[in-house]
Amino acid sequence: MHAALYVSKTGLSAQDKQLSTISNNLANASTVGFKRDRAVFEDLLYQIQRQPGGQTNRDNELPSGLQLGVGVRVAGTNKQFTEGTLQVTEQALDLAIDGRGFLQVLLPNGDTAYTRNGQLQINSDGDLVNSSGLLMEPNINVPEGTNKITIGTDGIVNAYQEGDPNPTQIGQFDLVDFINPSGLQSVGGNLFLETAASGDPINGTPGENGMGEILQGTLENSNVDIVEEMVNMITTQRVYELNSKVVSTADSMLQFITQTL
Incomplete structure (x- = not known):
């Protein structure tokens, strides 16, 4: 199966958690003393197919190598304790x-x-x-x-x-x-x-x-900035759509192979 399917799946899952965080912030925009959360992302493991700095021969080495990432995840949520109005x-x-x-x-x-x-x-x-x-x-x-x-x-x-x-x-x-x-x-x-x-x-x-x-x-008051949360929500939506597009593209490539070969 195409590796991009699994990579984009992690992206969809991470953006779903990001949207949940944003929705909770917006839901508590009027909650006294509420402190907004921010989702923290990190990339997952890498498949090292060519080691950076590895020797190609006795006198030369690889400047960057070949490293393929396997996706992203939400490592945690960070509570922002800035003071509200x-x-x-x-x-x-x-x-x-x-x-x-x-x-x-x-x-x-x-x-x-x-x-x-x-x-x-x-x-x-x-x-x-x-x-x-x-x-x-x-x-x-x-x-x-x-x-x-x-x-x-x-x-x-x-x-x-x-x-x-x-x-x-x-x-x-x-x-x-x-x-x-x-x-x-x-x-x-x-x-x-x-x-x-x-x-x-x-x-x-x-x-x-x-x-x-x-x-x-x-x-x-809550320290939630509604305008900032709306911008974050739009960004999250677009990233989610792009990851969905990757799934569709990978599926089209597999469909071409199965129907052509």
Whole structure:
């Protein structure tokens, strides 16, 4: 069978994964704190039929040789942690991180997850939770009768009681950073988990030692650039069509051989 059929098959498969990545980016263009993915391609093994630098005779060597590639594959997806645009909402429990860092979320199994989504709410016990009802870490409880909450750029949370002009500090948000944020595992729900590739979490105070500041009444939009994704989608479509054309051409060549010889 013609080798080009198998080579173009790998191209079709790789572009299909690329399109899936692009579609996920576009689907999350309005997701708060979402970070876009980029597919990473690599070429496959080569059939070395003439070794580069091999001796053709005692005095001469091959300048390049003969190497035939067998296709391409998607080696992985790279999460792009560039900061999205900031949107002012004027909601007291909307938080954005201006710079590096992640908020911490406590999972039901006791593990800690990390997020850039600062859309917080208050549950029936007065605890601050994310949109899925998971507790924030460290846990911050809002006292009954609180009519105003302020959150400073350093993460300190103050509550104002009705009739009392003096605030009460009820907690502080810490931020966590990683040496390689792209190595975090995406688990959905705007959450990430630590992996061996991400490195150990580095705790810090917002606004100190390279950590970003916390902005109250603000949300970080998705960093998906719709125009860029549309261009990538068009490119992917054309490359897919070209690989399909290779399959058609190889088939035509085989058809000619079988009908002529």
